[in-house]
Amino acid sequence: MQVELRGPAVRDVEDAFRERWDDPAPLVRLPWHVVPDRIRALPRTAAPLPPPAPDPAAAGTCPVQILRTHPHRRHPHPFAPTGERSVARAYTKRRAGPVG
Numbered sequence: 001m002q003v004e005l006r007g008p009a010v011r012d013v014e015d016a017f018r019e020r021w022d023d024p025a026p027l028v029r030l031p032w033h034v035v036p037d038r039i040r041a042l043p044r045t046a047a048p049l050p051p052p053a054p055d056p057a058a059a060g061t062c063p064v065q066i067l068r069t070h071p072h073r074r075h076p077h078p079f080a081p082t083g084e085r086s087v088a089r090a091y092t093k094r095r096a097g098p099v100g
Contacts, residue, residue: 006059012066014052019079021046065090 005013026044028034037044067090072083 005064007056007064008058009064009066010056011052012064016066016068018049018052019077021049023077023079025073025075025077 024045026034028037067086068084069087070077070080070084076082
């Protein structure tokens, strides 16, 4: 599936992407995944992203909601220290709400 977003939703998607990109948690933790990366001298951290673009102007006529889910972890994400469950909450809200 593909979608083209315009307007303020673009900033929301970019912010979510940047949070994950800048997350200091390792991509993998299992030794049998880490060792080959270290032997090959592969980078273990992401390169910095360029600065964000200016906020996009309002566009379109459809409301858009950006949802995400991150687990509650022992070593928490800095951007979601207690986890983020907006996708799960939206599913629950949709099931409980009126059908229309």
